[in-house]
Amino acid sequence: MEAALGHALLTIWGALGFDAELMARYGPRVVDGLWTTLGLVAVSCTVGFLLALPLGVALVEGGRITRALCLAFSTFFRGTPLLAQVFLVYYGAGQFRDALDAVGLWGVFRDAWWCVVITFTLNTAAYQGEIIRGGVRSVARGQSEAAAALGLRRGQTYLTVTLPQALAQGLRPLGNELVLMIKASSIASVVTVYDVLGATKYAFSRSYDFEVYLWAALIYLVLVETVRRVWNLLERRATRHLRPREA
Amino acid sequence: MTDLFALLSFGSEGWGDDLARGVAVTVALAIATLPLGLALGLGVALLKNAKGRVARGLGELYTTVFRGLPELLTILIVAFGAPRLIAALTGATVEINSFVAGVVALGLVFGAFSSEVLLAAIRAVPKGQSESAAALGLPRRLAFRLVVFPQLWRVALPGLSNTWLVLLKDTSLVSVIALADLTRQTNLAVNATKQPFFFYLVACLLYLALSGLSTAIARWLEARADRGFAAAGR
Numbered sequence: 001m002e003a004a005l006g007h008a009l010l011t012i013w014g015a016l017g018f019d020a021e022l023m024a025r026y027g028p029r030v031v032d033g034l035w036t037t038l039g040l041v042a043v044s045c046t047v048g049f050l051l052a053l054p055l056g057v058a059l060v061e062g063g064r065i066t067r068a069l070c071l072a073f074s075t076f077f078r079g080t081p082l083l084a085q086v087f088l089v090y091y092g093a094g095q096f097r098d099a100l101d102a103v104g105l106w107g108v109f110r111d112a113w114w115c116v117v118i119t120f121t122l123n124t125a126a127y128q129g130e131i132i133r134g135g136v137r138s139v140a141r142g143q144s145e146a147a148a149a150l151g152l153r154r155g156q157t158y159l160t161v162t163l164p165q166a167l168a169q170g171l172r173p174l175g176n177e178l179v180l181m182i183k184a185s186s187i188a189s190v191v192t193v194y195d196v197l198g199a200t201k202y203a204f205s206r207s208y209d210f211e212v213y214l215w216a217a218l219i220y221l222v223l224v225e226t227v228r229r230v231w232n233l234l235e236r237r238a239t240r241h242l243r244p245r246e247a
Numbered sequence: 248m249t250d251l252f253a254l255l256s257f258g259s260e261g262w263g264d265d266l267a268r269g270v271a272v273t274v275a276l277a278i279a280t281l282p283l284g285l286a287l288g289l290g291v292a293l294l295k296n297a298k299g300r301v302a303r304g305l306g307e308l309y310t311t312v313f314r315g316l317p318e319l320l321t322i323l324i325v326a327f328g329a330p331r332l333i334a335a336l337t338g339a340t341v342e343i344n345s346f347v348a349g350v351v352a353l354g355l356v357f358g359a360f361s362s363e364v365l366l367a368a369i370r371a372v373p374k375g376q377s378e379s380a381a382a383l384g385l386p387r388r389l390a391f392r393l394v395v396f397p398q399l400w401r402v403a404l405p406g407l408s409n410t411w412l413v414l415l416k417d418t419s420l421v422s423v424i425a426l427a428d429l430t431r432q433t434n435l436a437v438n439a440t441k442q443p444f445f446f447y448l449v450a451c452l453l454y455l456a457l458s459g460l461s462t463a464i465a466r467w468l469e470a471r472a473d474r475g476f477a478a479a480g481r
Contacts, residue, residue, distance in 0.1 A: 075455070076451070076455065079454065079455045079458040079459070080416065080451040080454045080455055080458075081416040081417070081418075081419035081420075081430065081454055082416070083419045083420060083422070083423075083430060084419055084430055084433075084447055084450050084451050084454060085451065087430070087433075087434075087437075087443070087447045088443075088444065088447035088448060088451060091437060091443035091444075091447065092443045092444030092447055092448075093444075094443065095442070095443060095444045096444070179315075182317075183315075183316070183317040183318065184317070185317075186317035186319045186320055187319060187420075189319070190319075190423060197317065197319065197320055197323075201323075204327075210327060210328055210331055213320070213323060213324050213327065213328065214324075216320055217316055217320060217324065220315060220316055220317055220320060221311070221312065221315045221316065224315040225311065225315060
């Protein structure tokens, strides 16, 4: 069944003017790369979001020292190229091999995939933190005053009043950040990770057929457009209570 | 520690001059990309603002493609694809140097992002402005330069400076096709000295300094563009 389906797909692929034989040879690798790309983005965006919540709140509410530290973190990761950050972690970690060995983390930093995930996570946490900061600042002061008047504690106020409104405000930019991360994840291919672009570069180095880059372009475009459209739908639905009711 | 800083000295011993050359290439690449990117951005913005369906569709298609493709992939496609395209069209074999490939690829991306900014700015200037300029007898060109452009520019500046900052960081990707920019020069220093953490940190700080400088210039330009508006009491 699967073989028949695969054969049918290849026939269609050939009819579209693409090289079906090339696809049969390298296609599976590129599909594996797609899963790697999706895994990279899913892990780093999720963990990055969990880090960004306290970061964004600390940027607004923190004391002078906390704020300065958070701002330094955010400025560093937003002001330098992601590629340089990846190099810093991936190659730089080797210099601290003994220390990392001592705490049992060398196994993690030796692996390119983990280095890339760690860098992407910190990078997107900085960007998402700024979005959350902006969201928190946009919530009217009266909201937290009213919550205080109702006897809610500060933590409760944040969880039930401020953050939900801040996130509704930040939903659209968070979607943009997700799209940017999908694109940026291709940088992983520079340090030997076989994501979509990594697998494509491998196929190109073997076949010298430029067509493989066009497959990669198609994959990224479909991926980005799908995520963008689905996210827009979700955003419209999640913020439907904020729009004036249609008559 | 002092040994590390000795590595940054200028001359045959240290890597200071090599990194400085890298910074110069990075800045030159970004500045060379700017006119191409802005011209493409303006062209695409006008397409998207056009009345015709086909023109608008083309504008949207351009933006979707070059905003959606990873910048690294765009660079590789231009670097490897352009010589093939030229060979297929003219039969001539040409080598495209990595600086030119970088300018073209980053310019295409800059055009996609800046077209959105410029489109919003074009739409932000009310039609009455150019109409009243015409009523006062200003020729169309002069009306654009004296009346419409200063207002458009003011709205577009913050968005354009953001796009510029993204471009500045994206230049590091061109190191992948062997352009001797800051990132590539740092790679060379790391290979020779085996001090990756120190050198990549220095490179990051240099990029940070370039971003800081750009932000300061953008603030100054914005303050200048706001001159006529400051009195309106915001």
